[in-house]
Amino acid sequence: MSNYEELFKPKEENQDKINLTKSLEENLKKVKRILKGSDDMVYREFNVGENQNLKFATAYAEGLADKVIVNEYVLKNLMVLARMTEPQVSNIREKVYELIKNGVLSVSDLKEVDDINVITDNILAGETVLLIDKWDKAIIISSKGWPMRGISEPQSDVVIRGPREGFTETLRVNTALIRRRIKDPKFKIKQMKIGSRSKTDVAVLFIDGLVNQDILKIVVDRLKSIEIDGILVSGYIEQLIEDNWRSPFPQIQSTERPEKVAANIYEGKIAIIIDNTPFALIAPTTFNSLLQASEDYNERFLMASAIRTLRYISMFISVLLPALYIAMLSYHPGMIPTELALYIAGNRDGVPFPAVIEAFIMEGSLELLREAGIRLPGPIGSTIGIVGGLVLGQAAVEAGIVSSLMVIVVAITAIATYSVPNYSFGSPFRLLRFAYMMGAAFLGLYGVVLVFLISLIHLTNLKSFGIPYLAPFVYNMSIKDLKDTFIRAPLHKMKRRPEYVAKNDKDRLSNHFNRDYLKKGEDSGGEK
Amino acid sequence: MDRKKMYLVILLICVSTIVSGCWDKVEIDERAFITAIGYDKYKGPTPEGAEDIEKETEEKPLNRYVRTSIYPNVSLIAEKGEGEPFFVYSTTSISWADGRAEVALRDNKNYYAYHLKAMIFSEEVAKDETLFREMFDTFQRSVFLNNKLHFFVTPGKAQDILMTDTGKNMDVGLYIEELMDKEVSPTRTAKSDLGSIVIDLNESNAALAPRILKSKDELKVSGSAVLKDNKFIGTLGELETRDALILKGEAQNVDYTIKVDGKFIVIGQTDLESKMKAYEDKDEKIRVRFAIKAEGDIIQHYFDTPNEPYDAKYIEAVNKKSSELISRDLRNLFKKVQKDFGADIFKVGEYLRKFEPDTWEKVKDEWEEIYPKIDVEVDFQMNIRRAGIQG
Numbered sequence: 058m059s060n061y062e063e064l065f066k067p068k069e070e071n072q073d074k075i076n077l078t079k080s081l082e083e084n085l086k087k088v089k090r091i092l093k094g095s096d097d098m099v100y101r102e103f104n105v106g107e108n109q110n111l112k113f114a115t116a117y118a119e120g121l122a123d124k125v126i127v128n129e130y131v132l133k134n135l136m137v138l139a140r141m142t143e144p145q146v147s148n149i150r151e152k153v154y155e156l157i158k159n160g161v162l163s164v165s166d167l168k169e170v171d172d173i174n175v176i177t178d179n180i181l182a183g184e185t186v187l188l189i190d191k192w193d194k195a196i197i198i199s200s201k202g203w204p205m206r207g208i209s210e211p212q213s214d215v216v217i218r219g220p221r222e223g224f225t226e227t228l229r230v231n232t233a234l235i236r237r238r239i240k241d242p243k244f245k246i247k248q249m250k251i252g253s254r255s256k257t258d259v260a261v262l263f264i265d266g267l268v269n270q271d272i273l274k275i276v277v278d279r280l281k282s283i284e285i286d287g288i289l290v291s292g293y294i295e296q297l298i299e300d301n302w303r304s305p306f307p308q309i310q311s312t313e314r315p316e317k318v319a320a321n322i323y324e325g326k327i328a329i330i331i332d333n334t335p336f337a338l339i340a341p342t343t344f345n346s347l348l349q350a351s352e353d354y355n356e357r358f359l360m361a362s363a364i365r366t367l368r369y370i371s372m373f374i375s376v377l378l379p380a381l382y383i384a385m386l387s388y389h390p391g392m393i394p395t396e397l398a399l400y401i402a403g404n405r406d407g408v409p410f411p412a413v414i415e416a417f418i419m420e421g422s423l424e425l426l427r428e429a430g431i432r433l434p435g436p437i438g439s440t441i442g443i444v445g446g447l448v449l450g451q452a453a454v455e456a457g458i459v460s461s462l463m464v465i466v467v468a469i470t471a472i473a474t475y476s477v478p479n480y481s482f483g484s485p486f487r488l489l490r491f492a493y494m495m496g497a498a499f500l501g502l503y504g505v506v507l508v509f510l511i512s513l514i515h516l517t518n519l520k521s522f523g524i525p526y527l528a529p530f531v532y533n534m535s536i537k538d539l540k541d542t543f544i545r546a547p548l549h550k551m552k553r554r555p556e557y558v559a560k561n562d563k564d565r566l567s568n569h570f571n572r573d574y575l576k577k578g579e580d581s582g583g584e585k
Numbered sequence: 586m587d588r589k590k591m592y593l594v595i596l597l598i599c600v601s602t603i604v605s606g607c608w609d610k611v612e613i614d615e616r617a618f619i620t621a622i623g624y625d626k627y628k629g630p631t632p633e634g635a636e637d638i639e640k641e642t643e644e645k646p647l648n649r650y651v652r653t654s655i656y657p658n659v660s661l662i663a664e665k666g667e668g669e670p671f672f673v674y675s676t677t678s679i680s681w682a683d684g685r686a687e688v689a690l691r692d693n694k695n696y697y698a699y700h701l702k703a704m705i706f707s708e709e710v711a712k713d714e715t716l717f718r719e720m721f722d723t724f725q726r727s728v729f730l731n732n733k734l735h736f737f738v739t740p741g742k743a744q745d746i747l748m749t750d751t752g753k754n755m756d757v758g759l760y761i762e763e764l765m766d767k768e769v770s771p772t773r774t775a776k777s778d779l780g781s782i783v784i785d786l787n788e789s790n791a792a793l794a795p796r797i798l799k800s801k802d803e804l805k806v807s808g809s810a811v812l813k814d815n816k817f818i819g820t821l822g823e824l825e826t827r828d829a830l831i832l833k834g835e836a837q838n839v840d841y842t843i844k845v846d847g848k849f850i851v852i853g854q855t856d857l858e859s860k861m862k863a864y865e866d867k868d869e870k871i872r873v874r875f876a877i878k879a880e881g882d883i884i885q886h887y888f889d890t891p892n893e894p895y896d897a898k899y900i901e902a903v904n905k906k907s908s909e910l911i912s913r914d915l916r917n918l919f920k921k922v923q924k925d926f927g928a929d930i931f932k933v934g935e936y937l938r939k940f941e942p943d944t945w946e947k948v949k950d951e952w953e954e955i956y957p958k959i960d961v962e963v964d965f966q967m968n969i970r971r972a973g974i975q976g
Contacts, residue, residue: 386613391699391729395759396662398618398700403663405614412612499602501610 061265064277065247075173081112081190084173088116088186091177098180105135112190116176121183123202126164131185131198134161154192162187166199178256201229208234211313211335213480216352223313228258228332231315235262235328235337238319243267249280251294255287258332259294262318267325269560272522276327276340291336294329298340300520305485308521310342312479317351325559341521341558343528345542348372350478353545362544368476369543375473375486379416380493380505382466386412388501405460413498415459419467420490422449528557617656617672617694620758623705623743624720625651626713627677648677649716652684653744656694657756671756673748681723698727702762703735704779705743705797711810711817718815725783732780735765737797738810738817746799757804761797764806772836773823775809782812788935790814791928793821793829813928821922828918831911832875832931832963834859840884843907851885852907852969863936863959865944871959873933875915882971894972904967912965919961927957 077084085100092098097119105111113135117127135157158167170176171194176186183201208230211223224231232246243265250256259280263273279298288294291311299308312318313335318328321339329338339346348368353361386405390398408415426445430438450468454461470490477483489512496504519526529538538556540546552566553559627648653675660666674692678684685696704724710716724730739746751760770776775793777785785792793809809826811819821829830836839854856879863873883903886894893899922928929935934952937945948955 387610390613390616390618390697391731395618395620395700395702395762398613399657399659399662399759401663402613402616402618403659403661403665405612406660406663406665408614411610504602 060270061245061247061263061268061273064274065249065261067249073174077171077173077176077188077193077195079191079193081114081188084188084195085114085116087173088176088180088188091173092180101132103132103136114188115185116180116188117185117200118180118183121181121203122185122200126198126200126202127185130163131187131200134163154189154194154196157187157189158196162196162198164198164200168197168199169194170197171195182256205230214313214317214351214478216314216350216355218355219352220314220316222315224315224330224335224337226333226335228260228330231330231335231337232260232262234315235319235322235330238316239264239322244322247277251280251283251285252288253284253286255289257288259288260330262322262328262330264322264325267323267554267559267562268327269325269558271560272341272524272558273327275522276329280329288331289333291329291331291334291338294331295338300522304515304519305488306344306516306519306526307347307479307481307485308340308342308519308526310339310347310479311336311481312339313337314351320351320354321346323565324554325561341524342526343521343524343557344516344526345529347479347482348477349541349545354548358545358547362546365545366543368478371473371476372486375470375477375483376489376493377505377509378466378470378473379420379490380497380508381502382463383412383416383494384497384502384505387498392502401460401462404462407457408460409458412463413494415463416466416494417491419449419453419459419463420470420494423467423471424487524557529555611695611697614659615695616697617692618659618700619654619656619696619698620671620701620756621655621703621705621747621761622698622701623653623707623739623747624710624716625653625707625743626709626716627651648679650678650680650684650710651744652676652678652688653747654684654688655747655756655758657759661754670750670754675744681720698729699731701730701734702758703737705737705739705746706817707743708738708740708810708817710743711738711812714814714816717817721783721786721815724779730779732778732783734779735761736777736779736782736794737761737806738794738812739797739799740820741799746797746804749799749804750802751804752802760804761806764804765795769838771806772830772839773808773827774806775826776830776835785930785932786812786815789929789932791926791930793826793930796820811922811926811928811930813926818928819926825918825921828915829922829930831857831877831965832859832861832915832919834877841881841907841911843903843910845903845906848887849885850883850903850907852881852903852967853884854879854881854967855970856880861931861933861936863933864941865947871933871937871944871948871955872962873919873931873936873959874962875919875964877915877963877965879965879967880970881967883969883973886973900969900972904969907967908965911967912963915963915965916961919963923957923959923961927953929956933959 075087081102085102089100095118098116099119100114100116102112102114105113115127115131154169170179176195176197179197180186183203185198185200187196187198189195205227206225208222208225210221214223222234224234236244236246241264244262245265246260246262248258248260251259261273261277261280276298280294283294283297285293285297295307295309295311296302301308310321315337318337318339322328327340329340331338348365353365356364385393386401390402393401405412410418422445426441426449430441430445433441450464453459454464474483474487477486489508492512493505493508496508498504500507516527517525517531525531529535529542535556537553540551541555549566549570549572552568552570553563554565556563627650653673655671655673657671658666658668661668661670674688676684676687676691678687689696706717706720710720747757749757751757753760764771774795777793777795782792782794791811791813794812795806796808796810798805798807808823809821809829810817811821827836827839831839834857837854837857839857841852841854843850843852857877858879859875859877861873861875863871866872883894919931922930929952933956934945934949937948
C-alpha cells in the first residue's frame, strides 16, 4: 500500500520552541521583539466581555491578511457579539477558548498553537493571531488575502483550441485549478515549506495508487534535501533537484497550463507547484513529452499526427540545417544536385566570408535580435523587429556580406526552432546548433555526425528521476509505446498509460470500449 | 588526477580537431565545377616542327592527349554577373593527372570533377587501345568521378564539341546532360553511361556508347559507337541503334513507318518488353531467341478511309505485317553486329554464363569464334491497342 504519508513527514525542527506564557503582555512583547523593525505589522489590543475584563490581542501583517476578515469576523464578533452570548460566570476562565472558538469567531479555519516561533511564521504568511490573556495558547485565524493577479491566458503556452486558463502566482489558486480537473479523492496535494528565510510553500501533486512510488520518493527526498535561504521562482527548484546539471536539456517540464499538468498527473507523473510562480513543474519528463503540445489531444488524430511528425522534423532542422549548410558548401558540394550547386556557387560569388563565418554571423545576429526583442517594451520591440529584419535580410544581402541562401537558411532555422512547443526545450537546440556548426566547420559532415553521436550518447545517458530521458524509444521499447510519439494514435486506441511511468494502474480506457459499440443499434435507429 | 586527465583529453580533442581540421575545406564559390572533359589525340605542335618532338623515353612518355575541360560561369547561372556562359581550358597532357595538373597552373579556381556530366573521346583516342585502357582505368579507380556521367565518342575533335555555343547561354556539359536525361529521351542513340559501359566491357567485352557530332553550330547525338576489346571498332547508324535498343528492350517510345497494302502507316509504340533466351539445340548449335512484345497506336493512316482502321480484321493484318517487317529489321541488325563487328553487345555470352552454365563451360574458350555463327530468331509481336478517334 502507499506510504506517501511517511514520505512527507516533516523533518525534526531544530528551531527552539518558545512556549507561550499565561501573560498576554509578555507574549505580545515576545512576538513584537521577534518582529522588531517590521513596520508592516499591525497589533491590536482590546478588551472583551461585559465588564471589559478579558484582554485580547490580535496581530497580523498588513497587506498579507485580509482586513475584512479581521475586522468583520474577528474583531467585530469578539467586541460586539460576544456580549450577547451569556457566559456561565463560574467557568468562564476555563472555557473561554471553547467559547470563542465555537461561539464567536465566524471563520472557517482555526488552529491552536503554543509556540511563539510558529505564531510569527504564521503572521508572516498572512494569518491573524489571536492572543488571550491568562491562557498559554494562541489561535491562528486563517486570513490570507492579498491583492493578486487574476487567472489569465498563459503567455508562453498558447493554444488555439483549448482552455484559456493559466496558472497565477498564488499556490492555492493553482492547486484549485488542478483539483477542478481531478475530482478524485485519491488525488493528493501535499505541501511543504522550502527556504529557511523565504518559507516558500511547495506543493507536490499526484494521484495515489497511480503514481510510481519510486519516482515519488526520489522527488520528495530531493525536495526535502534542499536547504536554501529563499526560493523565488520555479527555476530554483528545477535546477536544485534535476538529475544532471551539466546537460543543456531540461529534465523537468515547466508549464503554465493546468490541463497539461492534470494530463500528466493522470499519466502517473508528479507535479510540483511553487508559490509565487505561475509555472508548475512536471517530473519525470522525457524528450518525447517535451514535443507534445496540449492541443495535440484536442485535434483529430490525423492532423495531430501530422503536426507531431512535423515537430520532430523541425527539431532536426533547427539543430542541423546551418551545420549541413556549412558542411555541404565547404566540404561536400558533390552531395548537392548539380544545378543547385552551381546556383549556390554563383550566388556566393563575391561574398567575402567563408560559409562558416557567414553562418556564425547570421545565426549570432539572429540570437542577438531575439535577446534584444524579448525584454524591450512593446512599442520599441517592433522597431527592433523592423531594423533587425532589414539588417538580417535585405541589407546584408544587398551589401554582398552574406549570400541570400544563408538568409533563407537562418530564417528556416529560426522558424523551426520556435515550433518546438516548450520554450525551455527549444533553448538547448539553439545552443547545440552552434556546436554542430563548429563540428561542420572543422570536419565537414564527419564532424556533424560526430557531434550528433556525442549528443545521442548524452541523451541516452540522461535520466529524469530514474526514467530514461529517451523513453519510450530506449526503455522496454514496444510498438505500443510509440502511440504517442511521432504520431498521436486515435484516443480510443490509446488504452494504456505510458509503460515507463505507470507501474500500478495501467489502464486508462476500458478494454471493452471500441468503436463498434458506438454503432450498436444504429441500424434499427432509423426505422423504429 | 581525474580532473587533470579530463582536461588533457579535452585539450587533445581541441588540438586534434584544430590541427587536422579543415584540411580539405574549399569554399563552394572557389571551385570550378567541371562539367565536361574532352580528349583528342596530340599530333605534335606543327608539321614543320616535327623533328623537335622529344623522343619517348622509358621514364617519360610523350604528350599524347589534348585535354579540354569546361566549366560554367556560375555567376551567370545565379543571375549575378555577365560574360561568357562557360570557361574553356585546353592543354596537352600525358595522362589524366598530368592534364589536371597543367590546367591547375592556369585556372584560378579549384578543380572539382564530381559534377562532371560528359566525357568525350575523339575516335582517334578511342581507337587507340592503350590510351583507351589508361583512361578507363583512371575512371574506374577514381572516387571523385560520378559513374552516371555520359561517355561519348565523336568522329571529329572533342575540343570543337566542347567549345560549341549552344545558343542557350549554357555550357555544353549541362546541355548534354539535359539532352540525354530528358523525360522523353532520344531513342536513336545508345543509352549508356560510364558505369554501364565499364560493366558491359567487363562482362561481354563489348559495349555501345553514344556518339556526338557537331554540324555547323549545333550539337547532335546520333547513333552509337561499338566498343570491343577496349577500343572503338565501328559505328551504328541512328535507326540501327534504335533497333539495338529495341532488342535490348530499352526503347519505349518509337515510331515505325510500315507499308501495308500500299499505304504507309505510322505506328507509335507505347510499351515494350523484350526477353532474350539463349540455348543449345539438339545439334549442339547455340541459338538465341528474342521474344518481344510491343503495344502501340496508329498515329497516321490515310484521311477519309472509312472503317478501315477500326476494323478488327484490318488491325490484325496490320499487326501481322508490322510484326513481320520489324522482326526482319531486328534480325538483320543482330546479324550485322554479329558478323561485321563480332561484338556481343546483347550479352548472349553473359546470359549463357548465368543461366546455362553447362553450355557456357563448353563454349567459353572459343566464344569469339562461336558468337558470329550463332543462330538468331526474333519474334516481335506488335499489338495495336488504339487506333485514334476519327479516320
